[in-house]
Amino acid sequence: MIFKKLFKGLIKKIVQFLNWLFLGKSKQKNPPPTAPLNPQIRTIGDRRSGKTTYIAALAYWPNAKPNSPVQTIEAIGDNARKLMAKAQNILEQGEEFQATNLQNIDEVEDYVLQISLKEEFTPRFLSSNSEPSALTITIYCKDYSGEFFFDLINDPTKDILEEYLEDCKEADGIILLVDGTSFLRDRDFARGIEEFFRRLDQIDETGTRKQRRVAMVLNKCEQPELWIQSDQPRQLAESRFPKLLKALENWEERGYIVVDYFAASAFGMLGSFKLEPNVKNIQRDNQGVKSIIQKPKQWRPFGLVAPLYWLASGHRHPQLELDALGVSPKGKRQR
Numbered sequence: 001m002i003f004k005k006l007f008k009g010l011i012k013k014i015v016q017f018l019n020w021l022f023l024g025k026s027k028q029k030n031p032p033p034t035a036p037l038n039p040q041i042r043t044i045g046d047r048r049s050g051k052t053t054y055i056a057a058l059a060y061w062p063n064a065k066p067n068s069p070v071q072t073i074e075a076i077g078d079n080a081r082k083l084m085a086k087a088q089n090i091l092e093q094g095e096e097f098q099a100t101n102l103q104n105i106d107e108v109e110d111y112v113l114q115i116s117l118k119e120e121f122t123p124r125f126l127s128s129n130s131e132p133s134a135l136t137i138t139i140y141c142k143d144y145s146g147e148f149f150f151d152l153i154n155d156p157t158k159d160i161l162e163e164y165l166e167d168c169k170e171a172d173g174i175i176l177l178v179d180g181t182s183f184l185r186d187r188d189f190a191r192g193i194e195e196f197f198r199r200l201d202q203i204d205e206t207g208t209r210k211q212r213r214v215a216m217v218l219n220k221c222e223q224p225e226l227w228i229q230s231d232q233p234r235q236l237a238e239s240r241f242p243k244l245l246k247a248l249e250n251w252e253e254r255g256y257i258v259v260d261y262f263a264a265s266a267f268g269m270l271g272s273f274k275l276e277p278n279v280k281n282i283q284r285d286n287q288g289v290k291s292i293i294q295k296p297k298q299w300r301p302f303g304l305v306a307p308l309y310w311l312a313s314g315h316r317h318p319q320l321e322l323d324a325l326g327v328s329p330k331g332k333r334q335r
């Protein structure tokens, strides 16, 4: 018994040490963060891309794996707690959220979430001292209506868009959430993102510029055609949304944004060896797929934290992404 405990303790220390060592040295696209880990984030994306569900699933964080790098996700304040309750009362009952309305910017829901990583998964360069210590990231996140993005594409002169764009000016990071099955909309999305950054750039010109991080998140990656490539999010984005990717990378080349790619599913997979999507698809068209959870008791989202970690720190967290992916339906070990 005592040996078993000692052995477990030793293994934990080794994992801690390796993470501390290697997470600090993993290949990174961006320089280390200088800002505190409390970014202002806006979620944009087409109607039905899954923005509200994504934030709700994060706030609720059901059935976390015991070996996940994430210790806890805490919903802070009334808004986030109400959303968490909705995740329980709506999503977990096998229903879906109503579409979010385009409204006056002051009425847009603003959620605060506190994400804590376990000490052994906190990279050395983010520890405040030389000892490993647990990391907490506080996210301030606004859930825009997809109508905002739709109008940027189809009705860009609408007055209310200017309010939203002014509000985006405050953002440190942007989640561009894309329903991975809606690839027929690639051209439209590229136009929308072009319009978005062109106008944001004009607004920025009048004040101080900041280089924002943009996480393009391919959502609904439990769908088999996406799941098989979800360990390579950039390639997935390039093969499905080449025009959107090019538009993003053009802005990146101009030094205006830093972009990176992620794969996620708010509903996740079922099973532990032979995995299958934990969803019932209720509608499919060129706008993407509408689904509900198939087995709510086994609801476990994947890939939701990795983009937020990157937005906050500027570094990818390999284990948060591994945690997301596990084993593919083909039994292929990911990454």
Ligand SMILES: Nc1nc2c(ncn2[C@@H]2O[C@H](COP(=O)(O)OP(=O)(O)OP(=O)(O)O)[C@@H](O)[C@H]2O)c(=O)[nH]1
Pocket: 045, 046, 047, 048, 049, 050, 051, 052, 053, 054, 095, 096, 097, 098, 099, 100, 101, 144, 145, 146, 147, 219, 220, 221, 222, 264, 265, 266, 267, 268, 279, 289, 290, 291, 292
């Ligand atoms: N398959 C699948 N469906 C999802 C996922 N996340 C959300 N959905 C479904 O996608 C549809 C739209 O979800 P919402 O969260 O309301 O999307 P939204 O982007 O907030 O939509 P708007 O408020 O209209 O902009 C619903 O049918 C959800 O149940 C996911 O990870 N996988």
Ligand SMILES: [Mg+2]
Pocket: 051, 052, 053, 098, 099, 100, 143, 144, 145, 146
């Ligand atoms: Mg919504």
